[in-house]
Amino acid sequence: MRSFPTLLLCLGLCAPAWSQTAPLRGYSADSSRAERDWEAKFRAIPDAANLRADMQRLSARPHHVGSPYDKDNAEWILARLKEWGLDAQIEVFDVLFPTPKERVLEMVEPFRFTARLVEPAVPGDPTSSQRDEQLPTYNAYSIDGDVTAPLVYVNYGIPEDYETLERLGVSVKGAIVIARYGGSWRGIKPKVAAEHGAVGCLIYSDPRDDGYQAGDTFPGGPYRPADGVQRGSVMDMPVYPGDPLTPGIGATKDAKRLPLDQAVTLTKIPVLPISYHDAQPLLAALKGPDAPDRWRGALPLSYHIGPGPAKAHLSVKFNWDIKPLYDVIARIPGDSYPDEWIIRGNHHDAWVNGAEDPVSGTSALLEEARGLATLLRQGWKSKRTILLCFWDGEEPGLLGSTEWAETHVDELTRNAVAYINSDSNGRGYLSMSGSHTLEKFINGVARDIDDPESGVTVWKRLQARGIANQAAGETEARTRPDLRIGALGSGSDYTVFIDHLGVASLNLAFGGEDGGGIYHSIYDDFYWYTHFSDKDFVYGRALAQTAGEAVMRLADAELLPFDFDDFSDTVRRYVNEVRKLASDAREHTVERNRQIDEGVFAATEDPRIKTAPPKKEEVPPFLNFAPLDNGMAALQRAAEVYAQALARVSGNTGSWPAGAALREANARLIAVERALTLKEGLPNRDWFKNQIYAPGFYTGYGVKTLPAVRESIEQKQWQLADREIVRAGQVLASAGAAIESAAAALK
Numbered sequence: 001m002r003s004f005p006t007l008l009l010c011l012g013l014c015a016p017a018w019s020q021t022a023p024l025r026g027y028s029a030d031s032s033r034a035e036r037d038w039e040a041k042f043r044a045i046p047d048a049a050n051l052r053a054d055m056q057r058l059s060a061r062p063h064h065v066g067s068p069y070d071k072d073n074a075e076w077i078l079a080r081l082k083e084w085g086l087d088a089q090i091e092v093f094d095v096l097f098p099t100p101k102e103r104v105l106e107m108v109e110p111f112r113f114t115a116r117l118v119e120p121a122v123p124g125d126p127t128s129s130q131r132d133e134q135l136p137t138y139n140a141y142s143i144d145g146d147v148t149a150p151l152v153y154v155n156y157g158i159p160e161d162y163e164t165l166e167r168l169g170v171s172v173k174g175a176i177v178i179a180r181y182g183g184s185w186r187g188i189k190p191k192v193a194a195e196h197g198a199v200g201c202l203i204y205s206d207p208r209d210d211g212y213q214a215g216d217t218f219p220g221g222p223y224r225p226a227d228g229v230q231r232g233s234v235m236d237m238p239v240y241p242g243d244p245l246t247p248g249i250g251a252t253k254d255a256k257r258l259p260l261d262q263a264v265t266l267t268k269i270p271v272l273p274i275s276y277h278d279a280q281p282l283l284a285a286l287k288g289p290d291a292p293d294r295w296r297g298a299l300p301l302s303y304h305i306g307p308g309p310a311k312a313h314l315s316v317k318f319n320w321d322i323k324p325l326y327d328v329i330a331r332i333p334g335d336s337y338p339d340e341w342i343i344r345g346n347h348h349d350a351w352v353n354g355a356e357d358p359v360s361g362t363s364a365l366l367e368e369a370r371g372l373a374t375l376l377r378q379g380w381k382s383k384r385t386i387l388l389c390f391w392d393g394e395e396p397g398l399l400g401s402t403e404w405a406e407t408h409v410d411e412l413t414r415n416a417v418a419y420i421n422s423d424s425n426g427r428g429y430l431s432m433s434g435s436h437t438l439e440k441f442i443n444g445v446a447r448d449i450d451d452p453e454s455g456v457t458v459w460k461r462l463q464a465r466g467i468a469n470q471a472a473g474e475t476e477a478r479t480r481p482d483l484r485i486g487a488l489g490s491g492s493d494y495t496v497f498i499d500h501l502g503v504a505s506l507n508l509a510f511g512g513e514d515g516g517g518i519y520h521s522i523y524d525d526f527y528w529y530t531h532f533s534d535k536d537f538v539y540g541r542a543l544a545q546t547a548g549e550a551v552m553r554l555a556d557a558e559l560l561p562f563d564f565d566d567f568s569d570t571v572r573r574y575v576n577e578v579r580k581l582a583s584d585a586r587e588h589t590v591e592r593n594r595q596i597d598e599g600v601f602a603a604t605e606d607p608r609i610k611t612a613p614p615k616k617e618e619v620p621p622f623l624n625f626a627p628l629d630n631g632m633a634a635l636q637r638a639a640e641v642y643a644q645a646l647a648r649v650s651g652n653t654g655s656w657p658a659g660a661a662l663r664e665a666n667a668r669l670i671a672v673e674r675a676l677t678l679k680e681g682l683p684n685r686d687w688f689k690n691q692i693y694a695p696g697f698y699t700g701y702g703v704k705t706l707p708a709v710r711e712s713i714e715q716k717q718w719q720l721a722d723r724e725i726v727r728a729g730q731v732l733a734s735a736g737a738a739i740e741s742a743a744a745a746l747k
């Protein structure tokens with residue numbers, strides 16, 4: 001940074017003015033001024049009226065994978081991009097996409113009840129009646145199956161719920177489980193149920209979570225009506241996402257495909273999602289133990305666990321077809337560094353009409369494309385190549401982004417600098433998650449964006465919330481220069497970039513202010529969005545401004561604006577967390593074993609309710625965290641070395657690198673992110689290469705940081721934990737070496 005004498009006089013008070021005039025990170029003073037001018041022009045372009053018109057067009061008919069309107073939308077997007085003068089094309093992939101052929105759910109005991117499995121049209125909501133084109137309610141990648149068995153209610157159906165069942169003496173072996181949505185990604189529910197011997201799985205939306213308990217239901221309000229059903233994929237994505245038949249390779253026309261019976265990411269048992277209207281009689285007919293307090297939903301019944309006497313018949317059969325995907329990709333060639341790519345993406349496919357998911361994000365990306373095309377005509381030149389990607393097939397399993405990235409793996413490994421994702425967008429606060437090497441960068445962008453309703457910047461608003469929510473005595477939200485960003489698990493198209501390729505990634509969205517319960521139902525449509533969400537599209541405009549400015553600022557930087565102070569600060573927290581996880585596990589086991597010996601469980605629990613005490617467990621060994629501490633020390637040292645090197649070249653007496661030196665520094669910066677990956681991947685899931693971030697094996701969307709270490713501790717695999725601590729330490733050390741090498745290139 002250049003020094004600014006006035007800064008010293010009014011530190012704190014003048015900070016906003018200063019932050020607008022200090023050179024941007026990675027820019028010289030001159031290039032920073034030019035960049036700020038272009039960014040200001042860009043921010044003025046996205047237009048709420050266009051966002052609204054684009055949403056109306058793209059969500060006018062159901063547009064799931066393989067549907068006529070999915071292709072029509074892709075072609076329409078392509079035509080728009082070309083009309084604006086961008087070089088764009090459609091890339092086609094062929095993927096396994098099952099659609100329902102038969103769906104039956106009935107209760108056969110103690111009385112007969114047949115589930116409707118239909119979402120009725122709503123008068124006044126024009127697209128809700130497009131029955132012919134709507135995909136029926138189902139979970140994609142459930143296997144075919146026909147089972148009749150007693151029902152067991154398993155709450156969210158996550159591993160800890162099965163510990164509770166075990167203590168209550170309830171087994172799901174041979175049963176159909178009924179789980180409620182929430183608590184995990186949906187695909188975890190049938191996976192864990194099958195591991196415990198269940199033969200079928202129903203997933204319903206409890207009104208406590210997104211129905212009448214949350215607020216008025218659609219069409220009177222935004223929440224889930226009685227017959228609303230959440231569709232969705234149940235593919236075992238924590239093993240690998242993308243086409244189940246082409247793991248690790250692009251699903252091109254001639255790709256070598258697995259036979260269907262070898263696709264390990266299909267479920268092991270049949271699964272069907274249902275509404276609370278259809279779930280209510282099933283749950284009401286359960287007897288057996290009372291469900292614990294925290295298991296109860298908001299249906300007017302006492303929640304029992306079973307098994308039985310309710311017995312259900314579930315039959316699902318699918319068309320196991322190969323369907324085409326249409327990814328639309330626009331390319332703005334880089335003027336100075338054409339082989340360094342900034343990639344921006346949002347999916348365009350939906351489960352049904354998908355106004356919120358994903359068109360609220362797709363239309364923002366379209367406005368960004370229009371904005372960048374406008375700047376190009378006005379003389380702006382992007383230093384790096386920009387790829388604007390409209391993915392198909394996100395909903396079934398991140399298909400379009402995964403297959404595209406697997407197809408272009410060599411170019412991406414060489415060239416990809418960063419990937420910026422968005423998906424659904426709504427009203428409220430900016431949510432920023434991603435690679436912590438970009439934490440400082442995206443904080444800088446957020447400081448420029450005006451919140452459309454509150455009159456402060458989106459950054460200031462986020463900071464104010466942090467201050468309001470922090471515990472007494474905490475000061476970080478007020479004093480830390482950068483707001484912390486979340487880590488990425490899975491759940492949208494960034495997954496292949498960050499987890500498989502080691503490309504620094506960000507996910508951006510506005511939300512939190514207008515809730516709803518129409519997710520993945522026929523009611524996620526233009527009528528709902530324009531009545532209950534960002535109805536004047538001002539947050540759609542803010543998303544286009546935020547993501548578009550981030551793309552430009554990454555594309556035009558002389559030196560890539562990665563920062564390693566925030567990164568090493570964050571990784572240190574992860575190291576401390578896993579160390580505590582191990583010591584807590586040890587202390588907890590010692591104490592519980594002692595309580596079992598003392599008869600504490602038998603003495604304190606209601607003698608008339610039959611519960612088994614937990615089983616005694618082997619006390620976890622002490623783990624040796626020294627290798628991780630050593631790796632962490634190397635990473636932190638490297639971060640300091642880089643910060644000093646950058647300060648030197650950015651200061652008044654320093655000289656900004658140019659030409660080949662700059663090129664070399666950037667190449668080495670790109671290599672840092674790749675150094676966070678290991679070719680052999682995570683234990684038992686080698687598609688996931690990143691050793692800092694991964695979706696949890698038993699959470700699905702929820703992130704596990706330092707995943708190999710954290711999950712081996714959680715799963716009580718102590719020898720594996722010791723080995724993974726060594727490997728993670730090596731990864732941190734090699735990331736440190738890569739950072740020092742980038743610092744050396746600045747000399």
Ligand SMILES: [Zn+2]
Pocket residue numbers: 347357358394423424
């Ligand atoms: Zn989505």
